[in-house]
Amino acid sequence: MGLLWGRIRKNNKHKVSKVVEELVTPNHFWCPISLDMMKDPVTLSTGITYDRESIEKWFENGNYTCPVTNQIVTNFDLIPNHTLRIMIQEWCVQNQKHGVERIPTPRIPISPFDVAEVLIHVKALTLSLDPYGCLELVQRIEKWGAESERNRRCIVENGAANVLASAFDAFANDSNERNVSVLDQILSCLSWMFPLQLEAQKSLGSLASLHCMVWFLKQQDISNKEKSIVVLKELLSFGDEQNMKALVEIEGVNEILLQFLNKRVFSTPTITKASLSVVWYLVSSSKSEKIKLAFVELGLxxxxxxxxxxxxxxxxxxxxxxxxxxxxxxxxxxxxxxxxxxxxxxxxxxxxxxxxxxxxxxxxxxxxxxxxxxxxxxxxxxxxxxxxxxxxxxxxxxxxxxxxxxxxxxxxxxxxxxxxxxxxxxxxxxxxxxxx
Missing domain, CATH: 1.25.10.10 (Leucine-rich Repeat Variant)
Known part of the structure; x- marks a missing residue:
């Protein structure tokens, strides 16, 4: 009886594997570019449907033609093909027993208009020094950025870094303690918006902004330390001597940087690497003799x-x-x-x-x-x-x-x-x- 059951199990296993092998995906489910099943099918002006990620990369690489028809594309609007997407999802559900996973419904990517609208409100709330209203909007920007790389590019290309850096300066100038939540959230967003444009550099290089970032470095929260030191590293990478001079004149900044390097067990790899970069920018600047001497005396x-x-x-x-x-x-x-x-x-x-x-x-x-x-x-x-x-x-x-x-x-x-x-x-x- 045991042998017979074993044979039946083996035969059933063979039949299942055979079904999987014979399972054929409809041709119109495949993206013509990636040759993978489409997760977010969109239709081009030429009438051909592609997976959104694939066709966007195609255009980003400098191509101006439809990959299938080779026609010159003059209208780059990508129309979501909801009908095809639903068909793909239903087919995946029907074949779940064969190991096919259902493709989740894609989120609608943000547009430049969406970004511009939020940034206008951020500016207004910054002028009125409303940290709670501003925090809500910055969290929305962070959420958008977490959804896709495309969203991040759209956010950065429409000037978000400049607006957020200006807001950071304003709230830091008001009060670090009272505005700590929105200041922390702004740093979180800025950390993926590099390289910073000149306007953002000026805002983050202000005395209030620099003092605020050093203040974060001295707090207990590791996450805040990471965000602050990463943004400082980016800011100093542009070689502005005024920013470097202003930073080293802040009380305790040299000591906290040395602490990150000496007590790495209480730090993180991100903090250690960024701290090394910050110290390097400081000691290699054209007017760094006093800075070098200060660091030498501290045991660098x-x-x-x-x-x-x-x-x-x-x-x-x-x-x-x-x-x-x-x-x-x-x-x-x-x-x-x-x-x-x-x-x-x-x-x-x-x-x-x-x-x-x-x-x-x-x-x-x-x-x-x-x-x-x-x-x-x-x-x-x-x-x-x-x-x-x-x-x-x-x-x-x-x-x-x-x-x-x-x-x-x-x-x-x-x-x-x-x-x-x-x-x-x-x-x-x-x-x-x-x-x-």
């Missing part, structure tokens, strides 16, 4: 070396960039000389992070050796001991940019007189302690 040199020990390549590259910038000043080099990790780590990272990371490593070693004033030759000897000579030869062999080539060549010349009698040791850091 040791923090960067700690990141180089066991972090992923992306973080290491940013840390090497910051370290190289700090080595441009006397105070930064002094801290680097006093740390036993400096030369072994810089040599270890040659050709191990990225081409750009190697450039920064070579530049840092060059600065430390070139401008060494005390114990002349000590750094060169230490670099030789951990294999710098061989690594630099390899850098030249595999290729690098002209500036790095010049520095690597000069380093080899500086090291050459000290090579005799110097034994190369393994730089595995086993006998080195992490900086405090």
């Amino acid at each position: 040199v040791s923090s960067m070396l700690d990141i180089l020990i066991d972090s992923e390549r992306n973080l290491c590259e940013k840390a090497l960039a910051i370290f190289d910038s700090l080595c441009s000043c006397d105070e930064g080099r002094k801290e680097a000389y006093d740390n036993a990790l400096t030369i072994p780590l810089l040599v270890k990272k040659l050709l191990r992070v990225s081409a750009l990371g190697t450039d920064y490593s070579v530049s840092s070693i060059w600065k430390l050796c070139k401008f060494e004033e005390r114990d002349e030759g000590k750094v060169l000897v230490e670099a030789l001991q951990v294999g710098a000579f061989q690594k630099l030869l390899l850098v030249l062999q595999v290729g690098c940019d002209d500036k790095t080539k010049v520095k690597a060549t000069e380093l080899l010349k500086l090291m050459n007189p000290y090579r005799a009698g110097v034994e190369c040791i393994d730089s595995d850091f086993k006998n080195l302690k992490r900086s405090n």
